[in-house]
Each structure stands twice: as C-alpha cells, then as structure tokens.
Amino acid sequence: MAFDLLDTLKNLFNNDFSRTAATQLGESEGNVQKALGGIIPTVLTGLLNKASTPGEAGNLLGLIKDAASGNFSNLGNLAGALPAGLLAKGADILRSLFGNKAGDITNAIASYAGIKPQSAETLLQTAAPASLGVIGQQVDSGPGLLGFLNSQKDKILAAVPSGLGLAGLLGAGSLGDIGNKLSGLISGIGGGVKHTANSVSHAAEKTGGNRWLWILIAVIALILLLWFLLRGCGNQPGGHAVTDSVTVSHMEDTAISHVTEPATTPTVTRESIKVTLPDGTVLDAYKGGIEDQLVTFLKDPSTQGGKDQWFDFDNLNFKTGSAELTEESQAQVKNLVAILNAFPKTKIKIGGYTDAVGDPKANQKLSQQRAESVVSALTAAHVKPVQLLGAEGYGSEFAKAPADAPDEERKKDRRISVSVREK
Incomplete structure (x- = not known):
C-alpha cells in the first residue's frame, strides 16, 4: 500500500x-x-x-x-x-x-x-x-x-x-x-x-x-x-503585563535596558514569553523586555507617540569599542523588524547613549555610530524607509551616574533606545 x-x-x-x-x-x-x-x-x-x-x-x-x-x-x-x-x-x-x-x-x-x-x-x-x-x-x-x-x-x-x-x-x-x-x-x-x-x-x-x-x-x-x-x-491572557523594571547583568561595553528606574537587586531571573503580533507573528522575548513593552504600548489605543516615548533594548550588544552588533543581537533586531512590519503606521527614531567615562566627544561619536548601526540593520531587513526617522547619538549627555561611580551604576547609562514618534 x-x-x-x-x-x-x-x-x-x-x-x-x-x-x-x-x-x-x-x-x-x-x-x-x-x-x-x-x-x-x-x-x-x-x-x-x-x-x-x-x-x-x-x-x-x-x-x-x-x-x-x-x-x-x-x-x-x-x-x-x-x-x-x-x-x-x-x-x-x-x-x-x-x-x-x-x-x-x-x-x-x-x-x-x-x-x-x-x-x-x-x-x-x-x-x-x-x-x-x-x-x-x-x-x-x-x-x-x-x-x-x-x-x-x-x-x-x-x-x-x-x-x-x-x-x-x-x-x-x-x-x-x-x-x-x-x-x-x-x-x-x-x-x-x-x-x-x-x-x-x-x-x-x-x-x-x-x-x-x-x-x-x-x-x-x-x-x-x-x-x-x-x-x-497556558495561563497567560492574550496580552502581556509590563513590569516596572528590568535589571540585566552585562559586560562593560554593552547597551542595556532600563525603561524605568531599576530595582536594587543586581540581577533577576528573566521569564521567557511569547509575544504575538497582530499579523500572527510570534516573537520569543522576555517579560518586561522591549518586545513586551513596545507591543503592549502599540496595541493600547489610549497611548500616543511622541518625543518622550522611549523603549530601551535589553539584549542588544556591540563588540568592544566598536559600533558592530554582536551576532546574538540580531535576534532582537529581527524582532523589532517584525514589530514594525506588524504596525506599519509606526515611526521610530533610534537613540544611542553612553556612560560618563571618557572623552565626551568620543562618547557622542560612538553613540551616534551605534545608533546608526541599528538603523542600518533595520534598513537591510527591508523596514519601510518611512518608518525610520533617523538615529541620534547623545553620548553621555543624559548619563545619571558620575564617572567614578561603580560599574553597576554606570552600565544603566549605556544603552540603545527606540523612540516611538508616531503609532
């Protein structure tokens, strides 16, 4: 037979x-x-x-x-x-x-x-x-x-x-x-x-x-x-709750996420979740991570885009002293691509930040290069040009921790962020 x-x-x-x-x-x-x-x-x-x-x-x-x-x-x-x-x-x-x-x-x-x-x-x-x-x-x-x-x-x-x-x-x-x-x-x-x-x-x-x-x-x-x-x-509802803070331990030269003031605990166990987009795409993410928070924000009809709406990457890293994304970072870049494809009216700007250590001009240059590197990765993945409003490196301008602060405090200032200007 x-x-x-x-x-x-x-x-x-x-x-x-x-x-x-x-x-x-x-x-x-x-x-x-x-x-x-x-x-x-x-x-x-x-x-x-x-x-x-x-x-x-x-x-x-x-x-x-x-x-x-x-x-x-x-x-x-x-x-x-x-x-x-x-x-x-x-x-x-x-x-x-x-x-x-x-x-x-x-x-x-x-x-x-x-x-x-x-x-x-x-x-x-x-x-x-x-x-x-x-x-x-x-x-x-x-x-x-x-x-x-x-x-x-x-x-x-x-x-x-x-x-x-x-x-x-x-x-x-x-x-x-x-x-x-x-x-x-x-x-x-x-x-x-x-x-x-x-x-x-x-x-x-x-x-x-x-x-x-x-x-x-x-x-x-x-x-x-x-x-x-x-x-x-199995017990999660269709939406995902946004946590108040996420603290992640990273090596010195990385971009890390703290959308709100971090908890005092140096490291917390991160809960893996599935984030479902309107087009049916399912993303592997962390509860309270950028995918979770960004999608929750975009789905909420009561929220609006603007200069003050920033979301920090929580798993985006660069090779030491450079603007080259690590291979592991591509997963979060791809997730952002999927989110932008699922929300075609969304327009974003990428911001780069450093801590207060080192020459301010060099920090600004590096943060600019890193923000542009993320935009280039999104462009290469065929995100619609109209959705990308550019990149800006702010260097150490908004750093909260002084240059002589412990690294655990300064690492909060090293990050790459997404600003939702329109949704």
Whole structure:
C-alpha cells in the first residue's frame, strides 16, 4: 500500500493527543479534534501552494529536512531541545508557508473550530514541524518533493474544510487551482518527477516498519512539545503585563535596558514569553523586555507617540569599542523588524547613549555610530524607509551616574533606545 501522508498525520494527532491538548488548552476535546482536522490539511495545502512556485522546491526541502531532524532525532535530549528550538521552528515554518496571512489563518481555524486564537496558534505551531518532519522522512531531493506532493495533493485538498475559506486566504481562485498549478509545474519539469514519486511510494512500502517507529517517536515528541509550550504560557491572557523594571547583568561595553528606574537587586531571573503580533507573528522575548513593552504600548489605543516615548533594548550588544552588533543581537533586531512590519503606521527614531567615562566627544561619536548601526540593520531587513526617522547619538549627555561611580551604576547609562514618534 502506497504511503498516505494525510492518514499518517491523523494517526500522529490521534484521540489521545486531542484529549491531552484539550486539557492543557482549556478547550473541549471535540473542538480540538475539529481544529486538527482543519489544521493538518491547511498546513499541507500551504506547502502545496509554496511548492507550486518555480524555484521554491529547494528552499522548502531545507525546511523539511530541518523539521525532520528537530522532530525525530536525538530522542534522549528531546525534552531539553523542544522548547528552545522546535517551537520557534513551528512559527518560522508558518511564516514561510503563509507569510503575512499566518494570523488570518490562525483566526480562521479558531472561528471554524470554536476555540481561542491562542489555542489555534499553539496547535498550528505544533502541527507545522510535525507535518514537514514526516515528509522529510520520505523525500530527499527537490524533484522528489514535487513528485511526492503531487501524489498526495488530491486527498489533501479534498480534506480542507470548506468553511475555512483557505483558497481566498492563499490568493487562489479555488483549491483546485493550487493542485493544477503544481501539476503544471511538474509537467514543465519533465516526466522524471513522476518516476521519483512512484519510487518514494515503493520505498515507503518497503520501510513500513521503520515508518511506524518514527511515528511512535513523533507522538512522544508532540506530546512533550505541547506540554512544554503550555507549561510556560497556558495561563497567560492574550496580552502581556509590563513590569516596572528590568535589571540585566552585562559586560562593560554593552547597551542595556532600563525603561524605568531599576530595582536594587543586581540581577533577576528573566521569564521567557511569547509575544504575538497582530499579523500572527510570534516573537520569543522576555517579560518586561522591549518586545513586551513596545507591543503592549502599540496595541493600547489610549497611548500616543511622541518625543518622550522611549523603549530601551535589553539584549542588544556591540563588540568592544566598536559600533558592530554582536551576532546574538540580531535576534532582537529581527524582532523589532517584525514589530514594525506588524504596525506599519509606526515611526521610530533610534537613540544611542553612553556612560560618563571618557572623552565626551568620543562618547557622542560612538553613540551616534551605534545608533546608526541599528538603523542600518533595520534598513537591510527591508523596514519601510518611512518608518525610520533617523538615529541620534547623545553620548553621555543624559548619563545619571558620575564617572567614578561603580560599574553597576554606570552600565544603566549605556544603552540603545527606540523612540516611538508616531503609532
């Protein structure tokens, strides 16, 4: 019997999984099952739609292989790896498949199944890497991927609930158009793909025992995934509270955040959270960090932009004595890019600050270069130019701690900030 992708995934997300998920999400088991019945073919249809675009097969294959590794390898370290890597991977996959429509699709699933949008988002982020991971166990080349998907497309498209309106969300006249587009692409490539698809099916038959072993491992992975995800955010409401202060220990030459007066405790344990943007993008952040505070501010209809609205980066660092961002800082830059994309009316200015140690002119120059470095990084990430109102280095002009103060006090003055001028 030929390999059936849809049935395999339905076996992964079985009644036991639905029961566990329903309990953790605070939803009814029937509604979770209904949601999964829409989510699985939706994710796969997004894959079909992406694969039908010429030149995308190679990119998708990389996503698929990465997902397969994350889901099924290194079972001994599964519990430790899932929260840090696989959850973000699920969000990345959804963005890759659906772009700025990811949020609309999340809401469509929630409305269709009668569950909360946060629950739909959790289930989608769980299903996406699992779906691609199972495919990754079957396909090892770009042409093989196209052929394999072509052999599965009819059943996938037929399983999409009509109430979702998925074709419209994907910009297609009908779901059949997506299938026809893929078939047409394959016909253009040549008949070799058909042979590859048949080979995949025969290989799946021969290795059926191994396939079910992977399925068993995947079930365990998915349950652990959901448990870890919900343990961290299951009781949080849709919004996130802004903390009064954040104190972070950094090396001397860094930009650090203190939006309000810091607590006296030198270091506090930071709580990791997920910050959801209006377009459905989910950011990994810290409670009280710039993402949390900035998004809360932008979502609040009672707030206004202006020269006094500043938010400090809390995980943005530079190489010592330079204006070059460290590699680790790119994550927060990317988060700011995502926030600006989700709030297209927002306009910001970047400010740079130093402590009072050293020559004031040199400090001003360095702070200017660092602020400009952040603007350059945002520009390189294709933030709309109209949203960036420039950069200004203030040096030690606003430093509160004297030059002879302990470093623990002076480090509060070394920072890069975002001023929300319009929202």
